[in-house]
Amino acid sequence: MHVAVLGATGGQGGAVVSTLLDSGQRVRAVVRNPVGARAQALEELGVEVVRGDLRDVPSLVAAFGGMDAAFAVTTPFEEGPQAEVDQGLTIIAAARQVKLAHLVLSSVASADRSTGVPHFESKYRIEQALRQESDDWTIVAPTYFYDNMLGDVENLRAGRLVLPYPVDRPLQQVARQDLAAVVAAAVVDRAGHLRRRIEVASDAPSPARMAAALTRSLASPVEAVRTPLDLRRRSSDDMVAMWAFLNEEGYTVDITALHRTYPAISWTTFDDWAQQLSRNADS
Numbered sequence: 001m002h003v004a005v006l007g008a009t010g011g012q013g014g015a016v017v018s019t020l021l022d023s024g025q026r027v028r029a030v031v032r033n034p035v036g037a038r039a040q041a042l043e044e045l046g047v048e049v050v051r052g053d054l055r056d057v058p059s060l061v062a063a064f065g066g067m068d069a070a071f072a073v074t075t076p077f078e079e080g081p082q083a084e085v086d087q088g089l090t091i092i093a094a095a096r097q098v099k100l101a102h103l104v105l106s107s108v109a110s111a112d113r114s115t116g117v118p119h120f121e122s123k124y125r126i127e128q129a130l131r132q133e134s135d136d137w138t139i140v141a142p143t144y145f146y147d148n149m150l151g152d153v154e155n156l157r158a159g160r161l162v163l164p165y166p167v168d169r170p171l172q173q174v175a176r177q178d179l180a181a182v183v184a185a186a187v188v189d190r191a192g193h194l195r196r197r198i199e200v201a202s203d204a205p206s207p208a209r210m211a212a213a214l215t216r217s218l219a220s221p222v223e224a225v226r227t228p229l230d231l232r233r234r235s236s237d238d239m240v241a242m243w244a245f246l247n248e249e250g251y252t253v254d255i256t257a258l259h260r261t262y263p264a265i266s267w268t269t270f271d272d273w274a275q276q277l278s279r280n281a282d283s
Contacts, residue, residue, distance in 0.1 A: 001025045001026065001068045001069060001187055001188065002025075002026045002028065002066060002067050002068050002069075003020055003025050003026065003027055003028070003067060003068060003069045003070065003071065003187055004027075004028045004029075004030050004063055004064055004067045004069070004070040005017050005020070005027055005029055005030060005070070005071045006030045006052065006054070006060075006063075006070065006071065006072045006073060006091070007030075007031075007072075007073045007075075008027075008029030008030060008031055008039075008042060008047070008049075009029070009031050009038035009039060009042070010073070011145070011147060011176055012073045012106055012142075012176060012179065012180075013029075013071070013073055014038075014176075015176035015177050015179065015180035016071050016179075016180045016183050016184070017029060017042065017045075017047060018177075019177065019180035019181055019183070019184045020180075020183075020184055020187065021045060021046070021047070023184050023188065025184070025187065025188075026048075027047045027048070028047070028048045028049075028050060028063065028067065029042045029047045029048065029049045029050070030050055030051075030052035030060070030063040030070075031049060031050075031051065031052065032051070032052070032053060033051075034049045034050065050062070050063050051063075054074065054087040054090055054091065055086065055087070055090060056090070057090050057093050057097070060090060060091060060094030060095075061094045061097050061098055063094075064094055064100050065098055067098075067100065068101055068102065068187075069100070069101065069102040069103070069104060069187045069190070070095065070100060070102070070103055070104070071104045071106070071183055071187075072088075072091045072103060072104070072105050072106065073105075073106040074088050074091070074106075074123070074126060075087070076118065076119045076122050076238070077119075081118045081119060081121065081122035081238075082122070084119065084122040084123070084126070085122050085125050085126060085129075087126075088105075088122075088123075088125070088126030088129060088130070089126070089129060091103070091105075092126075092129055092130055092133050092134070095134065095136075096133055096134065100136065101190070102136050102137070102138070102186075102187070102190045102194070103130070103134070103136060103137045103138075104137070104138045104139075104140060104186050104187065104193075105126065105127070105130060105137060105138070105139050105140070106139075106140055106141075106142065106179075106183075107123040107124070107126070107139050107140070107141045107197075108120055108123050108141055108142060108143075109141045109142060109143045109172070109199040109200070109201070109251045109253055110141075110199075110245070110249075110251050110252065111123045111124040111127065111141060112124055112127070112197070113249075115241075115245045115249075116241060116245070117238065117241045117242045117245050118237070118238045118241060119238050119242070120242070120245075127139055127197070135194065135195055136194065137194070137195065138186045138193040138194065138195075138196050138197075138198070139196070139197040139198065140179060140182055140183055140186070140198050140200055141197060141198065141199045141200065142174045142179045142199075142200045142201075143172040143173055143174050143199070143200065143201040143251045143253060144171060144173045144174070144246070144251075145173065145174055145175075145176060146173050146174070146175050146176075146202075146268075146270060146273045147176060149161065149163075149210070155225075156214070156222065159220060159221050159222050159223060160222070160223055160225050161207055161210055161211045161214065161222055161223065161224045161225065162225045162227050163207050163224070163225075163226065163227065164226065164227045164228065164243045164247070165207060165226060165243065165246060165247060166206075166207075166226060166247070167206060167207045167208045167211075167224040167225070167226050168206050168207075168208050169206055169207075170204035170205065170206050171204060171205065171206065171207070171246065171250070172201040172203075172204045172250070172251040172253050172255065173201060173202060173203060173204065173205065173270065174200050174201050174202045175202045175267075175268035175272075175273050177268060178200065178202045178265060178267055178268050179200050181262070181265045181266075182198060182200050182262060182265070185262060185265070186198075199251070199252075199253045199258070200253070200258065201251065201253040201255050202255075202267050202268050202269065202270075203267070203268070203269045203270050205269075205270040205271075206224075207224035207226070208224045209270065210224065210270055210274075211223055211224040213270055213271045213274040214274050214277075216271075216274070217271075217274040217275050217277060218274075218277075229243055229244060229247065
């Protein structure tokens with residue numbers, strides 16, 4: 001299979017590239033800066049690197065040409081939710097022009113539940129547009145990423161896992177490599193995944209359990225600390241809305257059924273991920 005990966009130098013896209021390569025697929029990385037260090041590192045792995053801009057349909061038409069499938073991820077965190085919708089429409093238009101056989105789109109779990117979270121709503125608008133334009137799609141919808149906690153390195157170094165969330169309440173989360181494994185499964189088994197929306201979670205640890213796993217893996221005490229949501233007003237309104245949703249309702253992935261559907265995936269528990277984090281820090 002020849003697969004184009006948008007955002008190949010980012011977290012999700014990078015994990016998808018690695019997993020596709022490991023499964024024997026041919027990968028074309030679609031990046032904004034083909035001469036950057038991350039793009040050059042992909043080339044060294046045997047990945048074809050081409051330029052593509054999520055604001056420019058012709059560049060994506062060229063990038064999708066000759067491909068059996070494409071993985072696409074959009075973001076609202078640079079220019080806002082409407083810009084994310086525009087990115088999605090650009091991707092859909094390019095896929096339509098080249099008659100792409102299979103577009104695997106990354107969204108977010110619970111985007112279809114009218115949460116009011118800005119980046120959930122923008123991703124769902126893209127999902128709706130994709131459904132209207134084509135039947136040749138699969139939507140993967142991850143929950144909260146384990147890696148998100150690395151955005152607060154200062155507190156972690158001080159032995160505090162700080163989240164605006166009850167310390168004893170489970171929070172559905174996902175490892176990037178597990179999401180990538182679902183993407184790879186969808187690419188390989190196109191017929192079994194067309195017109196499917198798949199919400200993806202690896203585990204549901206509470207912050208207290210996360211802190212205990214980090215304490216073991218880092219060999220240093222880590223305490224789970226709940227920050228009142230109103231103190232997070234220093235963050236974006238989008239993030240405040242997301243945490244309000246997670247506190248009030250939360251994701252509803254049937255993790256047991258999902259893992260049963262994909263028995264070949266070595267699902268990563270948070271404890272597993274924390275151990276990987278420790279090994280990476282030591283290397």
